Amino acid sequence: MERPFTFINSAMSADGKISTKKRKQVKISGKTDFDRVDELRASSDAVMVGIGTVLADDPSLTVKSEERRRRRVSEGKEENPARIVVDSKARIPLTADVFKKGVGKRIVVVSKSAPSDKVEALKAKADVIVAGGEEVDLPVMSGELKKRGIDRLMVEGGATLNWAMTRAGLVDEISVFVGNLIIGGKTAPTFMDGEGISERSEAIELDLEKCERMDEGVVLTWRVRSSGSK
Numbered sequence: 001m002e003r004p005f006t007f008i009n010s011a012m013s014a015d016g017k018i019s020t021k022k023r024k025q026v027k028i029s030g031k032t033d034f035d036r037v038d039e040l041r042a043s044s045d046a047v048m049v050g051i052g053t054v055l056a057d058d059p060s061l062t063v064k065s066e067e068r069r070r071r072r073v074s075e076g077k078e079e080n081p082a083r084i085v086v087d088s089k090a091r092i093p094l095t096a097d098v099f100k101k102g103v104g105k106r107i108v109v110v111s112k113s114a115p116s117d118k119v120e121a122l123k124a125k126a127d128v129i130v131a132g133g134e135e136v137d138l139p140v141m142s143g144e145l146k147k148r149g150i151d152r153l154m155v156e157g158g159a160t161l162n163w164a165m166t167r168a169g170l171v172d173e174i175s176v177f178v179g180n181l182i183i184g185g186k187t188a189p190t191f192m193d194g195e196g197i198s199e200r201s202e203a204i205e206l207d208l209e210k211c212e213r214m215d216e217g218v219v220l221t222w223r224v225r226s227s228g229s230k
Ligand SMILES: NC(=O)C1=CN([C@@H]2O[C@H](COP(=O)(O)OP(=O)(O)OC[C@H]3O[C@@H](n4cnc5c(N)ncnc54)[C@H](O)[C@@H]3O)[C@@H](O)[C@H]2O)C=CC1
Pocket: 009, 010, 011, 012, 018, 019, 020, 023, 024, 025, 026, 028, 049, 050, 051, 052, 053, 054, 056, 057, 086, 087, 088, 135, 136, 137, 138, 156, 157, 158, 159, 160, 161, 162, 164, 189, 193
């Protein structure tokens, strides 16, 4: 099934953590990197996060630069890319910032196990896609997004969704800002959590595309070697 070109962008500490042991958001990126991320959002058709990120950070996922929002409008697009939350059980609060802030489409992807009253309530705020039985079926979701005209999809975490999307062969490219700090803590989320591998042969292979020094850190861009067919 056809799917969007999909890339993950994240910011991690030098020891691979993306937030604290209390799952509290930390500023890892510097000013230049936040600007790079804003451009990535502005040039995408959609920005996606998992429900864990919404519950932890309550992000708005909007394009911050007014100039970039204007550019999108001059190209016939909405000010912000579609904002997508992967949320099997429809746990997203109706008051989440992703609904409150900025103009543009919202999509919540739930599974059949989501309570129907909450799904109905969400329909007033977002386009609701149902994919999968217990948890969201990510390949089905990707196909549905493509059908809705999403050709370029940016995934902004968190740890569980990054792993699940990559393991499912749905990710083409990964960029990660590695900042000049150590967070530590064995329970702090890492760039990719999920189930992980037991053997080297199960590893997801990458090809390094670019390595640039930025702010007080570095941005690494990788191609995923054997991602699923588009
Ligand atoms: N530094 C950075 O760039 C970023 C850091 N974060 C941090 O990441 C943490 C949140 O990460 P997580 O708790 O791992 O949550 P997450 O944002 O990865 O969401 C995971 C949830 O998605 C749902 N889900 C639905 N279908 C799924 C499927 N098929 N496979 C996997 N998950 C599915 C599940 O409920 C799962 O618990 C927060 O602490 C946040 O601050 C989040 C985004 C970016």
